[in-house]
Amino acid sequence: MTENPAPPALWPAPLASGAVTASVQVPGSKSVTNRALVLSSIAAEPGWLRRPLRSRDTLLMASALRAMGVGIEETVSSSSTGAPVEGGEGEAWRIIPSGLHGPATVDVGNAGTVMRFLPPVAALADGPIRFDGDPRSYERPLHGVIDGLRALGARIDDEERGALPLTVHGGGALEGGRVEIDASSSSQFVSALLLSGPRFNQGVEVRHVGGTLPSMPHIRMTVDMLRRAGAQVDTPESGGEPNVWRVTAGALRGVDLTVEPDLSNAQPFLAAALVTGGRVVVPDWPEHTTQPGDRLREIFTAMGGSCELTEQGLVFTGSGRIHGIDVDLGEVGELTPGIAAVAALADSPSTLRGVAHLRLHETDRLAALTKEINELGGDVTETADGLTIRPRPLRGGTFHTYDDHRMATAGAIIGLAVEGVLIENVATTAKTLPDFPDLWTGMLGN
CATH class of the missing domain: 3.65.10.10 (Enolpyruvate transferase domain)
Incomplete structure (x- = not known):
């Protein structure tokens, strides 16, 4: 016993x-750190993340991306060229994108950003990526990401739960295009699809069709960071339709970002x-x-x-x-x-x-x-x-x-x-x- x-x-x-x-x-900001890790992992060239937050949520994100083949090197640096410098301004992570691949298992803990931002990344990988986490993570809604990815061409096995645990069977690419989701329970559903959208063959157009959308500043953060990495994003604030966001397909730059x-x-x-x-x-x-x-x-x-x-x-x-x-x-x-x-x-x-x-x-x-x-x-x-x-x-x-x-x-x-x-x-x-x-x-x- x-x-x-x-x-x-x-x-x-x-x-x-x-x-x-x-x-x-x-x-440093958890929200910025985890978004930067995702964008750098699907960029066309390496990037730097300075003063990243080292916490359970961000280390889970980094471990998950490493499991899918991304290189994340931790060093101390203050050089604008990215060269390591001892005694620099603080910790820095160099993120080196590579071919995303499975099989892999991702532990999301109870981190909303990990459980929601990474299934779209996994859809771009070659091979199966299994997602699991803390008991509470099974109770948190994921239907917006799961249903949205399926509509965009992904193959996901969640035994119809709309929640963890689940497996994304990555095919190396995703067709993308237009999708309608109800993100009234979490703005992270919108951010999740937008962050990986530049890598989808047709980009992505996300339409929110539910009730009031919470936490709009976090979507604005996602859009701002996408644009910093070179993505073209159309938003309601930039003259687009209400509750509609469009990301054009294209390569992302590797950025050098200091986390607030x-x-x-x-x-x-x-x-x-x-x-x-x-x-x-x-x-x-x-x-x-x-x-x-x-x-x-x-x-x-x-x-x-x-x-x-x-x-x-x-x-x-x-x-x-x-x-x-x-x-x-x-x-x-x-x-x-x-x-x-x-x-x-x-x-x-x-x-x-x-x-x-x-x-x-x-x-x-x-x-x-x-x-x-x-x-x-x-x-x-x-x-x-x-x-x-x-x-x-x-x-x-x-x-x-x-x-x-x-x-x-x-x-x-x-x-x-x-x-x-x-x-x-x-x-x-x-x-x-x-x-x-x-x-x-x-x-x-x-």
Whole structure:
């Protein structure tokens, strides 16, 4: 008989002793890193990825591409020519495209970008590519990618589940063309088909035919990165039809890209300034970006803070008061857990709207936030598409994470102001934010 595994350790969330004053170097963007890995892997020439994020999701993506034959060399470099330089600005990955091939098995973990972006790449490979992952990955929707690829000529065996596990039987090419999909449960369905579209024989035309499309900034990020690599992309914003994106077939350039800090992962640190009335600097915050996390400047300012872009980076200052907010987060749903945590500590109620799709993320984030905040004494109610949060005095207790990195950081935010909060499995933050506990305690000077 096998013994039950030990429950994850509980991490005592540090209580802030006063106003936080810190500068926090936030690691690179997961969304940019994984899109860049895909585009570089199907390019016509090698490329460089500088300051990539090393986290569970990005290492799963790199391992999967290596399994399909892509060369990814890790080095330290700061040379604009790509030559390795010891003592350079940081880590760099050189991506060397080659003939994609199977057989191979891909472990997606619970990474939406891996499970959705790579089946189209696998359709371009010679041979079968099997996709499997964590138990939760079996519950996450993939029908938009599977149905779309089949309509474009791919052969996929998923035993009609519309979900993992599945096998893509690559034929070395894909005809491509026009396809209609319902991407209302994840914008990643659109991005997945667009990213590989330049390699399809006819390119691709993706038509979204469902309800409201969430997380539009991530589609804009995909389009921007495709264009950087030399792809021709027509979008609704560039005068095209609503909910229609076209990518022309053609070779992609190998790009030399420095990855921006992950602005969504900056959220807990900015929240610390808001919750404690402190001041946090995030270096290298981009002046212009497609990252959804940039909306934090607007949202957290409305909740009582102020910010300024300086030569140091983004300087965010809390006022010592937190105000409730009524906000539609449909385009920036990944920010919901952190905003909910701050809202639970505010001086007035909040309504978070437009995020029904969060029920299909790493966990059902709306149910999880409601349960965990309420078990600390809060008053959170689920709505059809979000949460209503009425602040109440909170108490300590165990904050469960459900293997969801953003639940863990949300609990840590509450723990700044509430003594005795214990985060279950804080290690899940390694999915996108490696070394979070050390960054957090370092920010607090502990």
